[in-house]
Amino acid sequence: MSCWYKDYDALGGIVISSRIRLARNLSNMPFPRRMDAQMLRTLKERVKVAVDKMQDKVMLKFIEMNDIPENEIKAMVERHVISPDFANSCRDRAIALSNDENISIMIGEEDHIRIQVISAGNSLDKAYEIADMIDVALNESLGFAFDSKLGYLTECPTNIGTGLRASLMLHLPVCESRGEINMISDAASKIGLTVRGMYGEGSKASASFYQISNQITLGISEKNAIENLKVIAQQIVEREKSARADIDKLNLMDTVFRSLGALKYARIMSSDEFTKHISMIKLGVDEGIIENNNIKPVELLISAQPYMLMKNHIAITPLERDEARATMIRGLL
Amino acid sequence: MLCQKCGQNMATTHIKTVIGGKVTEQNLCGYCAAKKGYTGFADGSISGLLSSMLGQVMKSDNGVFEQACSCCGSTFADIAETGKVGCAECYKTFETELLPYLKRIHGSINHTGKTPGSTELVVTEFIDKVSHLKRKLANLVAEEKYEEAAKIRDEIKELEGDK
Ligand SMILES: [Zn+2]
Ligand SMILES: [Zn+2]
Numbered sequence: 001m002s003c004w005y006k007d008y009d010a011l012g013g014i015v016i017s018s019r020i021r022l023a024r025n026l027s028n029m030p031f032p033r034r035m036d037a038q039m040l041r042t043l044k045e046r047v048k049v050a051v052d053k054m055q056d057k058v059m060l061k062f063i064e065m066n067d068i069p070e071n072e073i074k075a076m077v078e079r080h081v082i083s084p085d086f087a088n089s090c091r092d093r094a095i096a097l098s099n100d101e102n103i104s105i106m107i108g109e110e111d112h113i114r115i116q117v118i119s120a121g122n123s124l125d126k127a128y129e130i131a132d133m134i135d136v137a138l139n140e141s142l143g144f145a146f147d148s149k150l151g152y153l154t155e156c157p158t159n160i161g162t163g164l165r166a167s168l169m170l171h172l173p174v175c176e177s178r179g180e181i182n183m184i185s186d187a188a189s190k191i192g193l194t195v196r197g198m199y200g201e202g203s204k205a206s207a208s209f210y211q212i213s214n215q216i217t218l219g220i221s222e223k224n225a226i227e228n229l230k231v232i233a234q235q236i237v238e239r240e241k242s243a244r245a246d247i248d249k250l251n252l253m254d255t256v257f258r259s260l261g262a263l264k265y266a267r268i269m270s271s272d273e274f275t276k277h278i279s280m281i282k283l284g285v286d287e288g289i290i291e292n293n294n295i296k297p298v299e300l301l302i303s304a305q306p307y308m309l310m311k312n313h314i315a316i317t318p319l320e321r322d323e324a325r326a327t328m329i330r331g332l333l
Numbered sequence: 334m335l336c337q338k339c340g341q342n343m344a345t346t347h348i349k350t351v352i353g354g355k356v357t358e359q360n361l362c363g364y365c366a367a368k369k370g371y372t373g374f375a376d377g378s379i380s381g382l383l384s385s386m387l388g389q390v391m392k393s394d395n396g397v398f399e400q401a402c403s404c405c406g407s408t409f410a411d412i413a414e415t416g417k418v419g420c421a422e423c424y425k426t427f428e429t430e431l432l433p434y435l436k437r438i439h440g441s442i443n444h445t446g447k448t449p450g451s452t453e454l455v456v457t458e459f460i461d462k463v464s465h466l467k468r469k470l471a472n473l474v475a476e477e478k479y480e481e482a483a484k485i486r487d488e489i490k491e492l493e494g495d496k
Contacts, residue, residue, distance in 0.1 A: 025421060027421050029420070030404065030405035030407075030419055030420040031405075031417070031418065031419060031420055031421075033415070033417055033419070034405050034406075034407065034419050034420065110417075132447075135447075135449075136449075139449045139450060140450075143449075144449050145421035146448070146449050147421075147424060147425075147444070148444070148448070149442065149443060149444060150424060150435070150442070150444055151444030151446055151447075152444075152449075153418075153421040153424050154418075155417050155418055156416065156417055156418070157416075157418060157431065157434060157435055157438060158438055160424075160435060160439075161439065161444050161446060162444075162446035162447065164446070192440075216438075216439050216440065216441075217439065218435060218438075218439035218441050218442065218443075218444060219439055219440060219441020219442070219443055219444070219445055220441070220445060220446070221445050221446045221447075222446050222447055225446075
């Protein structure tokens with residue numbers, strides 16, 4: 001399978017990607033904050049054995065985070081392979097990763113284990129199915145900490161119960177331009193959902209890409225939490241759709257093609273300016289205004305992130321990076 | 334980053350104050366932030382909110398803070414300061430203190446989702462059912478309803494025999 005942001009057929013729509021994360025802990029050792037170096041080694045060894053044991057179901061590569069260069073770790077955050085929190089404290093920690101990077105198991109994040117599955121488009125059920133399968137397989141070897149009344153026990157009480165965080169990444173340029181995001185966010189929070197920026201907690205929403213996820217994990221089943229999220233996301237999608245239908249077509253075309261022009265010809269492209277334009281390009285492609293099939297907005301969005309750029313271009317100063325971004329984009333358009 | 338007040342805990346709350354055009358910034362742990370009256374919404378995160386909620390309990394009731402978790406050594410003060418629990422066992426050790434907060438965060442304290450494997454659940458149900466029946470038996474005997482009590486006693490015997 002290709003990695004989620006290159007799964008082009010599934011990416012054309014308001015729901016860009018689906019993500020499932022399960023928080024799990026081993027029952028006989030303290031949570032990561034209270035672990036010493038020896039415990040961390042033991043944890044990694046045990047998880048490695050468990051991961052090797054399920055190779056017939058899913059192939060994951062075990063990687064020591066110390067072996068990954070600092071810039072690549074930040075690029076992994078930009079590709080959503082690891083969480084920003086894990087990137088900040090991943091020394092001596094490890095990750096088990098599928099070839100396409102859609103499946104990752106962070107070891108020693110806030111919890112002993114964080115199973116993450118991402119897939120393109122509106123596909124939470126598919127992602128959950130994979131995460132669930134991995135969870136069952138790992139539990140056979142590791143025996144996760146579980147209480148019949150409180151469910152899966154986690155370091156942060158906000159994750160206790162199912163340990164499930166299901167998220168959908170939505171592209172809401174028109175709702176955003178109408179100033180409706182706060183209202184959507186308030187309504188979502190009343191029913192136990194949160195709306196955040198593209199890179200999760202504390203990140204600013206970059207150019208109308210938003211993540212909506214469940215907040216409640218105790219007293220609600222995995223299935224119901226996912227269904228709730230899907231229902232509300234669908235309502236938001238409908239709102240964005242009808243808002244799009246209301247826009248004056250000529251104005252919309254003008255905005256979209258101006259953004260395309262900027263990306264095609266600019267010589268210096270800052271991250272902020274880029275995300276604004278790429279959001280318009282995505283809107284243009286989805287609304288049939290841009291008919292060039294070679295333009296892949298989501299892949300561009302990810303590949304033009306600062307550390308992703310630095311991987312392929314030796315750009316040291318911010319200006320050099322902005323130049324490299326403009327060059328890369330021109331090359332692709 | 335460590336808390337700028339106590340220098341001991343992780344700073345979880347960032348506080349920006351503007352007085353007479355002068356901006357001062359402080360990074361505090363949940364406990365110190367709660368002591369200064371910041372309720373944890375400052376960083377917009379639930380864990381910030383939790384540690385300040387727990388911090389407020391600390392101020393009013395110092396009794397629980399002597400006890401340490403036998404598995405990881407956490408005291409309830411540790412949990413309150415960070416908003417994070419030390420180990421799985423802590424949920425038992427500090428059950429009385431934690432349950433009200435779980436209820437406030439999730440609106441429930443009863444897990445209704447997945448159970449790992451099926452063996453554990455079967456065992457739990459078995460124990461629960463037997464202890465429930467034993468309580469019922471005791472009541473029936475007290476009420477001198479011997480016929481019904483005999484039925485329950487047989488049921489218990491059967492369940493225990495199945496072990
Ligand atoms: Zn402090
Ligand atoms: Zn403990």
